[in-house]
Amino acid sequence: MLISVNLQSDVPLYTQLTNQIIEGIASGRLAPGESLPSVRSLSSDLGINMHTVNKAYAILKQDGFVEIHRQKGVVIQHDLPVADAAYRTSLEEKLRPLISESICRKLSEEELLNLCRSLFRQIQTDS
Amino acid sequence: MLISVNLQSDVPLYTQLTNQIIEGIASGRLAPGESLPSVRSLSSDLGINMHTVNKAYAILKQDGFVEIHRQKGVVIQHDLPVADAAYRTSLEEKLRPLISESICRKLSEEELLNLCRSLFRQIQTDS
DNA sequence: TCAACTGTTATAATACAAATAGAACAGTAA
DNA sequence: TTACTGTTCTATTTGTATTATAACAGTTGA
Structure with missing residues (x-):
């Protein structure tokens, strides 16, 4: 899935990233089990810092949208969080x-x- | 109308104020022509700084929800902004x-x- | 006129979040 | 071994949020 950031926006970069990934899951463009780019490659592609991408991934992990596989990196959760x-x-x-x-x-x-x-x-x- | 702030919230104080005032207008608790408390009295009542209240009022003025009368202070606009x-x-x-x-x-x-x-x-x- | 109030502005200090930077660590894969 | 993964650490810069003091111009009521 194509991910981009707007440096002019007043929305924090890590929030832009989490929003796009969550929308990607909602739309089906990101299917459970699918891998996200590594923090280093994505930050390099977007021209932003590694830690900014890492923060976005950490939030998604915290909220239960992704899990970390030592092998595959960051992958979309199969059991997504529900509306409690x-x-x-x-x-x-x-x-x-x-x-x-x-x-x-x-x-x-x-x-x-x-x-x-x-x-x-x-x-x-x-x- | 009763206004309060939550110092523990991650929502900025001035945003809490604008949100409550806009909700007050939407509900009818704040009618057009009605006056808001002065920046000094409201900040004193809430135990926060005058400039924080002033910032909230400035945003509401900027967005067209209130106008400034030298006599009555800050009053709710009669011609509220519409959904363009x-x-x-x-x-x-x-x-x-x-x-x-x-x-x-x-x-x-x-x-x-x-x-x-x-x-x-x-x-x-x-x- | 005087005192008390209005919004407004200026300057400064503090605290915190956002973003960047460089470096290192532990685990895994080819 | 080499190269990659996420993770963690320290540090710096930048901008916003909030507070603090002070002053100004205009208005109101005594």
Whole structure:
């Protein structure tokens, strides 16, 4: 899967990486068991530091999206983490300010739901 | 409206403030024309620095949610900003990683939409 | 007029996170 | 052995978040 970073963005580089990899899993472009590039090769390809890639991989490992095989390096987990109560709470806390502002800006409930539905399907079928 | 901050949170204080005020507008607890506490009184009440509150107010002013009256201080805008194309794009960029992870965690499209709908109505009617 | 309040600005210091840099270690594969 | 894997260590630079003090211009009410 093709991975890139935007040095101008205010989103931290390691967050850009984790976001892209998680979207890759969601879309099926990254299948369970598949290997990710090594920290050294990916950092070299992107022109960024090794430790930045390592931090992204460490977060993905921490959250249960990847596991480390001494042989194959970093591979996508077969048993991906599921949406438990704690996750749903944190998701709500992240959605709340976004939905609040959309209400202020007179986005209707239907428009918001259509946007979410459209994104959901676009990500899921973007393999 | 009651405003509070969580010093333990990893969300910046000024972001906590802007989020709460925007949610207050969305819910109707803060009506257009209504005044916000002065930077000095609010910072004193919350036990934080004046500049932190001032930064939050400056962002709200920048985004068009409040205006400055030399007499009344900081008041909620009558003509609130609307959801233009630029806003929709930025909203999509913020929703995308959240939805991607929810797909990874096997949250169904219906569950996600129900959560968004529930939040939308809860915020809107929470006055 | 005077005192008390408004937002605003300037300067400085502290603390922390993000990113980079160079180096080394333990384990594994060809 | 050589070359690769993730991991860890120390150090530096940069930028943001937060606090601290101070001052300014304008407004309000006594």
